[in-house]
Amino acid sequence: MELASKHNHAGEKADLRALVNGQYTGDEHALIEKVAADLLAGVSARAGGKPGARKIAGLSSEAVRKEIVLRLAEWLIRDNGRAGDARPSCLPVARWSPEKVIDHTGISKSTLYRGDHAQFYSVVPPGKKNGRAYPAWQFTADVPSHLPHLLEILRSNSRMQVNTFFMSEQESLDDLSPAEVLAGMPFEDRLTVVPAQERMLALPARARLDRIVALARMEVADLD
Structure with missing residues (x-):
């Protein structure tokens, strides 16, 4: 007990x-x-x-x-239904160090490393041959609750392949990236969002997730 x-x-x-x-x-x-x-x-x-x-x-x-x-x-709990800052309107393009992820999420270092490529993913920091940097977009809004399912589909891909998949604009997503569609918001460095893209980002979370799941499965099939 x-x-x-x-x-x-x-x-x-x-x-x-x-x-x-x-x-x-x-x-x-x-x-x-x-x-x-x-x-x-x-x-x-x-x-x-x-x-x-x-x-x-x-x-x-x-x-x-x-x-x-x-x-x-x-x-x-704030009026917007979440604690802390209000829901962001765009995705960050930064990459966080393990220490910053731990500080932001409150998880332990061991949990962070065990969850790499399962709950979230990392890439090698720019200019280095090893180490871990975590694209910050994956810790935004409700992305953490959807990402593990997608990483399970992409588990055979390398860290760089996973990042390329999420960050690359797709014609089938009205030239948005899977990361943007999954989160329902554009990256902070996107200068304009056309009406078709606004409609895509405004779809219900389930519909957006289904589209990214389909793309992830196609990605894995193309690599086989």
């Missing part, structure tokens, strides 16, 4: 980090409710679970739980 409790708390911490970084894809309010209940249970346990512990500062445990939920929501 203790191990299970530690595991659950570790999962909550990871989810909260994702929420703070704007990468949590679940129900934010359900997560806040769960965290608040666990916090209240911890306070009660430390108080020995005595009847008097059911009230804090004259409030019932339910009132305290609601207050915790309210405060956590105020701190962590």
Whole structure:
């Protein structure tokens, strides 16, 4: 039971980090409710679970739980439904070092390296023969929740081939790149977005993902 409790708390911490970084894809309010209940249970346990512990500062445990939920929501969830900065309007073109990815996402170094080419991908930094640099676009909006499925399809491709696939403009995508269509927004260095491209980017997330999945499968088939 203790191990299970530690595991659950570790999962909550990871989810909260994702929420703070704007990468949590679940129900934010359900997560806040769960965290608040666990916090209240911890306070009660430390108080020995005595009847008097059911009230804090004259409030019932339910009132305290609601207050915790309210405060956590105020701190962590913004009006746009995500914590942290507002949803970006374009994709970054930068490449991040492992340290910057860790700082941005809150994941550990071991998790980052284990997830390379599975949850996200890296390329060799410019001017170097080895090392890792992570294209920043893949940590934007809801891309992290869709990318693992695509990387599974592209698993036989090299890191550079994966990056080339995502970054190259495709005629079938109205001259947008798979990265842009997957995220539903253009790269920050794209000077103009024509009406056809705007319509492509405005498609529902499922429709955009389906298009990139089809292209990824064609990519793998062409390399066989």
